[in-house]
Amino acid sequence: MHAPANTAASQGGISLARIEALRTAEAKLFRKARPKSKKAMAEGAEAYLAGVPMHWMRDWPMPFPFVVEKASGATITDMDGHELDDFCLGDTGSMFGHSPAPVASAIRRQARRGLTYMLPSEDALHLGRLLAEKFGLARWQIATTATDANRFALRVARAVTGRPKILVFNGCYHGSVDETMVRIANGRPANRPGLAGEFRDLTQATRIVEFNDIEALEAALAEGDVACVIAEPVLTNSCMVLPVPGFHAALREATRRHGTLLLIDETHTISTGPGGYTRAHGLEPDLFVLGKPVAGGVPASVWGMSEEVAARYAAYEQRKEPGYSGMGTTLSANPLQFAAMRATLEKVMTPENYAHMERLAARLEKGLSRAIDRHGLPWHVARVGARVEFICAPGPLANGAEAEAAHAPALEAAIHVALVNRGCLIAPFHNMMLVSPATRKKQVDRLTSAFDEIAGDLAGRPEGGAK
Template sequence: MPTDSGADDVIDRDRLRALTDRERATFAERNPRSAAEYARAGNLFGRTPMTWMNKNAAGYPVYLDTARGARLTDVDGHEYIDFCLGDTAAMAGHSPAPVVAAVTRRLGELGGASTMLPTADAAAVGAELSRRFGVPQWSFALTATDANRWAIRLLRAVTGRPRILVNSYCYHGSVDESLIVAGADGHPRSREGNVGAPCDVTLTSRVAEFNDLEGLARELAHGDVAAVLMEPALTNIGIVLPEPGYLAGVRALTLAHGTYLINDETHTFSAGPGGATAAWDLAPDVVTIGKAIGGGIPIGAYGLSDDLAAALLGRADLDLIDMGGVGGTLAGNPVSMAAARATLEEVLTDAAFATMIEVATAFADGVRKIIDAHGLPWSVSRLGARVEYRFASPAPRTGTESAARADAALEDFLHAYLLNRGVLLTPFHNMALMCPDTTLDDVARHHEVFAAALGELRVAA
C-alpha cells in the first residue's frame, strides 16, 4: 500500500500496478543470465553475497560483468549509465586508472596485501584528510560502520558517559546505537526491522529529529550523552538538508553540554572535497568517513581533534594497542592505503568535485522541470554531487517526515522502468550520484527516460 506520499491525487494507482507488472516482465525477458545466476546461488544466504542486494525493483538483481567510469554492463550484455555508483563507494567512478595503477603496483611490484605494518601512503592519506576536513589526527578502519563504532568507544571512554545521540532515521551503517527513531507518541523506540539488537536501544542511545534544536537541547540536558553522531544532512532516508542556523545550533548545544560532535561524512562527502564539514564551515570534534575515499577498495577512517587525541593517548588505563576494542587486523592495510592516496590525490580532486557538482546541478534542474511540467507535488534536493527526487513538496525537513513520504510502489516502477532502459539509480531510494566520468549526455538520457515514465503514468494536469 502506498504511504501518505501526496501523489495519490495525480497518480492512477491501477495503472501504476499494471505498468510495474509490465516492466518486471520486460526485465525477466531481458535478463535470463542474471536469472540463472540468481537461481543457482542457493548456497548464499538470501541468494546474494549480502542480503541487501535483494533490494531491487524487478524481482532479482542484475549480475555484474564489467564496470568502468560511469558505466557498467551486466552478464546479459546490457550497458547502464550508473548513477548508483555502489551507493557512494564508487563516487570516484568504477576502477579509476590511478587507483588501478596504485593497487596493481602494491600487490604486484611491491607485494604485501596485509602485513600489520605501516606504509608511507597512510601518512599521506592522513595529511590529505586533515587538509580537507580540518581535524588533524586520523586512524583507519575497513568500513565507515567500524570507524563510527570505534569513535563511539573512544568518546564513551574519555567522557565516562554511556549514551550516544543520533537523529531519527539517520544512517551510520549498522552501528547498534544508531538504530533508534522517534515514535509517533514522542517516545524513542527501536527502528523497525532492527535485527538481533544486543539490548534495548533506548538504554544506549537518545534520539532527536533532524532540524529540531529544541528536541536536541531536551535530550542533551540529561547529561549522559558522550557524543552526538550525525550526518550534516540526512541521506539514506532521502536527502534532508539542514535549515539555516541548525548546524551552528547543534555545535553550540554540544559545547554547552560537554558533548562531543561526530560528523559522519560517508555520504555527505558529495558536498565537496572536504564534505559538508568544509563546504559549510563546520567544526566537529570527530569526522568519520568511508566508501568513496578508497576508490572502490574497502576503507573507513576517523579523524580526531588534537585535544581529543591527546586526552585519549594520555590515558594509561585505555588499551589502544591490543584488545581494548578499537582496531582490526586488516585496518590500514597497504592496499587500502594505496587506493585512498591515489583516489584523494588524483581522482576526487577539487577540480573533479567542481565538475561533478556542475553536472549534478544540471541533473537537479532538469528533473525539477519535468516534475513541474507534469504538475506533480514533488520536489528535488541536491547535496553537492548527489541529487534526489522526493514524493513531497516542500521537501521533508525531518527523518520521520521523510520516512512517511516514501512510496515503495512508485519507486519500484520508476527504478524498473529506468533499469530496462539503461539507467541505474540507487535501489534504496531515488538517489543519483555523479562521478568524475558522468557527463551531461548521461544526465540528458536519464531525463529522457524519466519524462517518458511519467508520461506513461498518465499524470493528471
C-alpha cells in the first residue's frame, strides 16, 4: 500500500500549520470579494434546512456558497460579478458545458409542446435507437437519476437470477443506492459512516471486496448467491483508482463463470469517449447505467440490458404475480428528457467534441504533474478521458482503502478556496476537474498556473519558482 503522506502534524507532506495559514488567508479574501453573496445567503436561505436548498451544498470548502448569477459554456459568474473558469461543471451534470446550444434549443422547442404526459414522443423513438447504437446494449429504460437507474437494474438482476446479493467494490460510488452504502473497515464489511436514519445492516444484502483484487472477487462469487456485480470502470468518487491491466477482462470472465450479472455504471467515466469507458475498452456488461450528463443538464438517466437479460426478464414477468414492480417514477421518461437526451447524443456527445476534451485534459494532466514535480510534492495526477484529479498522496492508488487513506481534507479544502480566489472552480468533493467542449486552452493554462502558485506557497516556493 502506498503511504498517504499524512501524519498527525501534516497532510500530503504539508504541515497542518502551513495549511491552516493558507486556508485562513484565502477565506478572508473570499469573504471580502463576495459581500453580495454573503448578504444574500444570510438573508435569503433561512427557510432551507441548514441554510442550503440541498445538503451537499454545505460541502463546498468555501466560507459560504456563492450565489450564481449565470453560467455559460465553461464559465460561471457569481452575484458579485466574479467570472470563474468552471472545471466542476455541476460535478459532471454539465460535463459538456452549461446549456449546450443544441440542448437549449431542444428544451425551448419541447416547452411549447408540453413537459410531461406519460406517453412517448417522436424524440423517444429516435432516442431508443441512439442508445443502442452508442452503448451497444439491446434494450433500454429511462429514469431520472443514476441512483434510480441503478436501483431498477439491480431489481432486474435479482429477479432474473433468483439470487439475493449484490457485490460492490470498496470506495465505489453509485449514487444513494442502499446496497452500495457499505465499506471495508478493519478488514470487515460495515455500513458507511454518517448514514442518516439507516436502521439496517446493509452488509446483509451486499458483498464487498477491494477494486483490482480478483482473488477476493473470486472468493465472494464462489458463494453462489451474488446476483450482480455493480462496478464503475474506474473508482472516481474518492481519490481516483484506475484498473490494473487485465482487471476488467478477469472481472467479466469471473462473473460469467459464476452465473453473476455485471452492471457497469458509466455516470462518471462517460468522460472517456462517446460510448463511455465500455466502448473505448471493449467491456461487455449485462446491464449499463448512465446518469448526470446524458441530457446536458436536464435531470435524466438511462439503463440498458443485453438481449439475453431482456429475454430472461420477459420470462420472469410472465411467471411473477401481477402488481407494481417497484421500478419507475411518474416524471421519468418525460418528453423534456427525451428532447434533451436526443440533442445531447446526436449533437453534443460527438467524436469531435470528445477529441477536444481529451486533448485539453491531457494538457491539464501534464501541467498539474509538472507543478507537483517542480515543487517536490508527494502527490500525483490521475485521468480518465476528460476527467482529471490531483491527489495529495503518492500514486498510483490500487484500491478503495488506499484512496481513503490518500484523502487530505484540510489540505484539499485550502487548495480549493485558493483556486476559487484565482478564478478557477473545481469539484468540492475530490479535487475533480472536467474539461468540456466549451473549455479553452487559456482556461486550462490559467488553472495550471494557479495550481502551480498555490503548490509553491504550500511547499515553500524555491527561488525561481512560478510567480
